[in-house]
Amino acid sequence: MKAIRACIFDLDGVIVDTASHHFVAWRRLADELGIPFSAEDNEALKGVSRVDSLEYILNKGGLILDAGTKVRLMDRKNTHYLELAGATTPADALPGVVKLIDELKEEGIKVALGSSSKNAEMILTRLSLIDRFDVLVDGNHITLSKPDPEVFVMGAKALELAPEHCLVFEDAQSGIDAANAGGFSVIGIGRADALKGSAAVIPGFDGMTWEGIKALL
Numbered sequence: 257m258k259a260i261r262a263c264i265f266d267l268d269g270v271i272v273d274t275a276s277h278h279f280v281a282w283r284r285l286a287d288e289l290g291i292p293f294s295a296e297d298n299e300a301l302k303g304v305s306r307v308d309s310l311e312y313i314l315n316k317g318g319l320i321l322d323a324g325t326k327v328r329l330m331d332r333k334n335t336h337y338l339e340l341a342g343a344t345t346p347a348d349a350l351p352g353v354v355k356l357i358d359e360l361k362e363e364g365i366k367v368a369l370g371s372s373s374k375n376a377e378m379i380l381t382r383l384s385l386i387d388r389f390d391v392l393v394d395g396n397h398i399t400l401s402k403p404d405p406e407v408f409v410m411g412a413k414a415l416e417l418a419p420e421h422c423l424v425f426e427d428a429q430s431g432i433d434a435a436n437a438g439g440f441s442v443i444g445i446g447r448a449d450a451l452k453g454s455a456a457v458i459p460g461f462d463g464m465t466w467e468g469i470k471a472l473l
């Protein structure tokens with residue numbers, strides 16, 4: 257195994273749990289369109305871009321809409337999402353993640369964000385974590401959604417590191433697939449039975465040290 261010199265964190269489900277806000281906002285939109293939207297549907301949209309998420313819902317309802325209407329629907333969903341996620345505070349950082357990031361900085365390991373969300377900067381600012389990141393790549397920079405590796409490849413380039421020197425933390429299957437496709441090491445965050453293809457799956461960072469994480473690789 258090559259030495260890990262940077263960690264690339266996904267945002268939603270790894271640093272903070274905003275999935276519940278995405279769920280509420282997408283379900284409200286789906287209700288308005290008369291399309292059923294379940295928790296399983298929301299699970300399938302983890303790590304998936306805003307536009308691809310809308311396409312998933314429209315496809316489920318068999319709705320074909322013009323481009324302008326789709327933009328309006330995405331704006332409506334995002335406005336509702338921002339009403340919910342805009343209340344994020346530093347206390348919403350998931351257990352152990354800030355401690356781990358601080359330890360990484362002390363060890364000289366670079367810290368980057370690799371998120372599909374166009375709201376990532378706002379959320380990291382609300383968490384008071386933005387200054388701890390050496391590199392930010394989010395939904396505003398990429399053209400291809402996970403499972404395409406673009407978000408992580410851009411992160412590695414900005415870090416000036418080869419993918420094999422970067423470790424990705426991901427809670428979504430699409431993100432784990434993206435990391436693997438780009439040649440990154442990846443650790444899954446969540447349930448081992450739900451995530452496939454990572455070096456290891458951990459429930460979260462609570463109680464985890466950098467030494468403990470490296471031992472999983």
Ligand code: B16
Nearest residue numbers: 267268302303306371372373374375
């Ligand atoms: P936005 P991540 C992803 O964030 C979410 O998991 C996904 O549910 C969401 O649709 C996507 O961001 C786009 O978010 O509408 O805020 O641009 O997990 O890649 O950090």
Ligand code: MG
Nearest residue numbers: 266268269427
């Ligand atoms: Mg995620």
